[in-house]
Amino acid sequence: VQLVESGGGxxxxxxxxxxxxxxxxxxxxxxxxxxxxxxxGAEREGVAALGANGGTFIPxxxxxxxxxxxxxxxxxVYLHMNSLTPxxxxxxxxxxxxxGVGFCDGTRTGGTQAEYxxxxxxxQVTVS
Numbered sequence: 564v565q566l567v568e569s570g571g572g573x574x575x576x577x578x579x580x581x582x583x584x585x586x587x588x589x590x591x592x593x594x595x596x597x598x599x600x601x602x603x604g605a606e607r608e609g610v611a612a613l614g615a616n617g618g619t620f621i622p623x624x625x626x627x628x629x630x631x632x633x634x635x636x637x638x639x640v641y642l643h644m645n646s647l648t649p650x651x652x653x654x655x656x657x658x659x660x661x662x663g664v665g666f667c668d669g670t671r672t673g674g675t676q677a678e679y680x681x682x683x684x685x686x687q688v689t690v691s
Contacts, residue, residue: 571686584657595667612673
């Protein structure tokens, strides 16, 4: 399994970005996917999750601004971010875990960062 993120960059406050996670070796009905970010001086936090059953989860603090979607034909999962603020500046990473392992049991949508098995290198987002 290989995850490669793209789409990061510099954007002005109030702007939008769409991050992509290209996943080789991943079939979305057999994997749980997640997006995480790590801001400077802060711990990594989850920002979106996509369960193997298609369910999605966005933390309350990001609802209305962030969303997650997938394109199975392109083997890609997206993180859509709107109304960005400087506090959204971070390294964003996608993660995957196979169905049947740990939290990814077909009913739960997302897990903690420790529960995801595969990680991408990340893409940097800077909002000014």
